[in-house]
Amino acid sequence: MAHPLDKVAIAGIGSTEFSKNSGRSEMQLAAECVKAALDDAGLSPADVDGMVTFTIDNNEDVALVRNLGVKELSYSSRIPHGGGGSGGSIVHAAGAIAAGLADTVVVWRAMNERSEYRFGQATNPGAVAPGGGATGMEWAVPWGAATPACWQAMFSHRYMTEYGVTNEDLAHISVLMRKHAVNNPNAFGYQSPITIDDHQNSRWIIEPVLRLLDCCQESDGGQAFVLTSLERARDLQQPPVRITAGAQSVPYPIDAITNFYQDDFTDMLSTVGMAKQLYERSGVGPADIQVAMLYDHFSPIILQHLEGWGFCAKGEAMDFVKDGHCELDGSLPVNPNGGLIGEAYIHGLNSAAEGVRQIRGTAINQIANVEHVAFSSGMTGLIFGHG
Amino acid sequence: MAHPLDKVAIAGIGSTEFSKNSGRSEMQLAAECVKAALDDAGLSPADVDGMVTFTIDNNEDVALVRNLGVKELSYSSRIPHGGGGSGGSIVHAAGAIAAGLADTVVVWRAMNERSEYRFGQATNPGAVAPGGGATGMEWAVPWGAATPACWQAMFSHRYMTEYGVTNEDLAHISVLMRKHAVNNPNAFGYQSPITIDDHQNSRWIIEPVLRLLDCCQESDGGQAFVLTSLERARDLQQPPVRITAGAQSVPYPIDAITNFYQDDFTDMLSTVGMAKQLYERSGVGPADIQVAMLYDHFSPIILQHLEGWGFCAKGEAMDFVKDGHCELDGSLPVNPNGGLIGEAYIHGLNSAAEGVRQIRGTAINQIANVEHVAFSSGMTGLIFGHG
Numbered sequence: 001m002a003h004p005l006d007k008v009a010i011a012g013i014g015s016t017e018f019s020k021n022s023g024r025s026e027m028q029l030a031a032e033c034v035k036a037a038l039d040d041a042g043l044s045p046a047d048v049d050g051m052v053t054f055t056i057d058n059n060e061d062v063a064l065v066r067n068l069g070v071k072e073l074s075y076s077s078r079i080p081h082g083g084g085g086s087g088g089s090i091v092h093a094a095g096a097i098a099a100g101l102a103d104t105v106v107v108w109r110a111m112n113e114r115s116e117y118r119f120g121q122a123t124n125p126g127a128v129a130p131g132g133g134a135t136g137m138e139w140a141v142p143w144g145a146a147t148p149a150c151w152q153a154m155f156s157h158r159y160m161t162e163y164g165v166t167n168e169d170l171a172h173i174s175v176l177m178r179k180h181a182v183n184n185p186n187a188f189g190y191q192s193p194i195t196i197d198d199h200q201n202s203r204w205i206i207e208p209v210l211r212l213l214d215c216c217q218e219s220d221g222g223q224a225f226v227l228t229s230l231e232r233a234r235d236l237q238q239p240p241v242r243i244t245a246g247a248q249s250v251p252y253p254i255d256a257i258t259n260f261y262q263d264d265f266t267d268m269l270s271t272v273g274m275a276k277q278l279y280e281r282s283g284v285g286p287a288d289i290q291v292a293m294l295y296d297h298f299s300p301i302i303l304q305h306l307e308g309w310g311f312c313a314k315g316e317a318m319d320f321v322k323d324g325h326c327e328l329d330g331s332l333p334v335n336p337n338g339g340l341i342g343e344a345y346i347h348g349l350n351s352a353a354e355g356v357r358q359i360r361g362t363a364i365n366q367i368a369n370v371e372h373v374a375f376s377s378g379m380t381g382l383i384f385g386h387g
Numbered sequence: 388m389a390h391p392l393d394k395v396a397i398a399g400i401g402s403t404e405f406s407k408n409s410g411r412s413e414m415q416l417a418a419e420c421v422k423a424a425l426d427d428a429g430l431s432p433a434d435v436d437g438m439v440t441f442t443i444d445n446n447e448d449v450a451l452v453r454n455l456g457v458k459e460l461s462y463s464s465r466i467p468h469g470g471g472g473s474g475g476s477i478v479h480a481a482g483a484i485a486a487g488l489a490d491t492v493v494v495w496r497a498m499n500e501r502s503e504y505r506f507g508q509a510t511n512p513g514a515v516a517p518g519g520g521a522t523g524m525e526w527a528v529p530w531g532a533a534t535p536a537c538w539q540a541m542f543s544h545r546y547m548t549e550y551g552v553t554n555e556d557l558a559h560i561s562v563l564m565r566k567h568a569v570n571n572p573n574a575f576g577y578q579s580p581i582t583i584d585d586h587q588n589s590r591w592i593i594e595p596v597l598r599l600l601d602c603c604q605e606s607d608g609g610q611a612f613v614l615t616s617l618e619r620a621r622d623l624q625q626p627p628v629r630i631t632a633g634a635q636s637v638p639y640p641i642d643a644i645t646n647f648y649q650d651d652f653t654d655m656l657s658t659v660g661m662a663k664q665l666y667e668r669s670g671v672g673p674a675d676i677q678v679a680m681l682y683d684h685f686s687p688i689i690l691q692h693l694e695g696w697g698f699c700a701k702g703e704a705m706d707f708v709k710d711g712h713c714e715l716d717g718s719l720p721v722n723p724n725g726g727l728i729g730e731a732y733i734h735g736l737n738s739a740a741e742g743v744r745q746i747r748g749t750a751i752n753q754i755a756n757v758e759h760v761a762f763s764s765g766m767t768g769l770i771f772g773h774g
Contacts, residue, residue: 060467072637085463095488281487
């Protein structure tokens with residue numbers, strides 16, 4: 001029997017421009033991207049009856065309702081765990097529709113994460129708010145591990161040590177993401193490819209794991225989605241993108257940010273758990289997926305996404321990348337828009353939008369014959385299909 | 388066709404004691420109340436695969452997972468809008484089960500809201516965190532309206548002026564809540580009834596609307612629920628309590644806290660919208676409900692709940708109370724446990740637990756022949772029935 005989410009679709013996507021200084025409020029960004037997604041779907045704010053965002057999004061839905069002209073929400077929710085949970089916003093929106101709690105749900109994330117505050121700096125109020133999923137701040141921050149780059153480097157270093165991956169190897173990931181972004185006018189990496197040497201000459205952020213060019217783009221911007229029933233989406237103006245499966249996974253030893261409690265750091269346990277659920281719910285397997293949108297806030301995490309989803313065997317992801325499998329003409333193109341490293345960092349959701357475009361067939365770097373797209377934010381993920 | 392939530396049930400409830408100083412951490416309270424709810428259901432932490440709490444609950448689910456011994460969550464969510472949204476935690480948990488995203492979801496709210504911080508004082512970090520649902524703080528706080536009592540009094544005063552309700556009238560509500568709490572050993576009001584004179588001699592909090600005895604009990608404590616499919620709940624150790632309906636409503640002009648944007652303050656628009664959804668989804672009407680659990684952080688809000696749900700006509704709620712309809716032997720007993728004024732203020736959820744007991748037939752002040760219980764937190768609500 002098909003999973004209930006299989007009868008739900010993404011009917012619209014919309015974003016603001018991605019920049020280093022939007023020049024306007026986060027509420028303005030939220031309203032703009034939601035309106036753009038509704039326009040894309042051919043719907044109006046009056047059709048909206050559900051909203052989902054992140055726990056740490058600074059915009060109140062009660063205000064967005066008024067600013068857009070929504071009549072009444074019957075579903076309002078927030079998903080925890082920051083970027084790791086980002087895909088959960090779409091999963092929960094789909095769940096609300098499947099459970100009969102709403103008909104037309106918008107998901108948004110809007111932030112001035114470069115001009116108003118910076119996740120990359122040690123002052124990170126969002127990371128410690130309730131729902132951030134961090135329980136180990138007091139064991140990390142006083143010793144100087146006070147930024148996402150520190151936390152990720154601690155985690156990735158063990159994998160790199162175990163499997164002989166060096167920072168020069170990671171350069172191949174960043175170069176690939178920037179290569180994919182070169183012809184994407186919405187990307188920070190538009191018309192500015194980098195070389196292995198550029199990467200190796202960029203300054204250390206956390207030696208010996210991460211250089212500047214291993215890090216995603218601190219960004220201002222907003223990204224939104226409109227979900228509705230698949231049946232209704234078929235009557236709207238875009239080809240519906242089916243929620244073939246959606247899942248979330250919080251295994252026993254996991255933290256969202258200061259994730260140092262599992263026995264073996266070489267596994268990303270939440271991704272393993274999430275992919276297992278997705279495959280069980282959909283009957284789709286790794287070989288049925290043509291494009292992978294993988295949350296690349298830092299380059300090495302791509303390796304653990306690839307292994308967690310079973311796209312390659314444990315310890316082989318670096319070779320998988322270097323052998324060209326993740327190129328646009330490879331066996332599994334990864335982040336054809338440039339991802340968070342090449343395009344922008346709207347806390348993961350701009351990568352989900354690229355997944356939607358790849359199913360629609362409207363991406364700038366469109367992959368041929370796409371049946372299924374994997375979207376992975378680490379602790380949450382989706383498989384998109386045709387509606 | 389029955390609404391999908393109709394196939395979901397509450398299988399367990401559990402709480403800590405309610406106190407003014409718990410003497411332990413909020414995490415400890417969360418773990419204790421969740422464990423108690425699981426024990427009540429005859430389930431173990433290893434059975435749990437979903438968690439829902441409030442955006443402003445300070446406990447991280449990733450930590451609660453480890454502290455309890457949960458294996459893996461496949462659903463994790465937080466509901467916004469503070470106490471007004473409190474029922475949403477149960478609605479969303481039920482929705483997750485109906486949508487196939489989880490099988491056994493725990494809902495909790497745990498706080499040291501008296502000993503660590505006080506919602507009743509002007510410093511209220513929770514109210515302004517993202518998801519609090521307040522957009523008008525900057526128009527209220529600088530003029531001294533810096534507490535929930537102020538905001539509620541601004542809203543209720545218009546109703547009282549319009550319908551000739553005085554603070555002495557409100558005394559009848561507080562006296563009734565305290566009367567219901569007299570034989571409830573879990574209640575602050577246990578064995579301590581109050582009189583109209585006691586109420587009228589208590590000090591003004593916000594003159595001429597609210598006196599001290601119009602206010603709920605600032606409380607430390609935790610309250611939890613276990614939800615699963617109705618089919619599975621029937622095999623567990625408690626009589627299942629069916630989610631006959633669940634709903635959430637955020638109409639256009641509504642704020643969760645600084646709710647001063649609607650044309651007519653005499654209506655609680657979100658309650659009207661929510662009740663309409665509940666009745667439509669369930670086919671149950673006001674006459675089919677035997678017990679009403681109404682979010683009474685302050686006494687006058689009971690009046691607008693009663694009217695919003697259609698238990699009496701507009702402007703007639705004060706007479707409805709004074710005529711004895713809300714007594715234990717009245718036509719619609721309200722808060723037989725004493726409610727938030729008489730029992731405790733676990734941000735509304737202890738009232739939902741009393742609703743469960745009234746369906747089970749295990750309440751201290753058990754009402755006879757209960758078929759349906761209404762639970763209303765203002766912006767969210769449920770109808771409970773037999774499973």
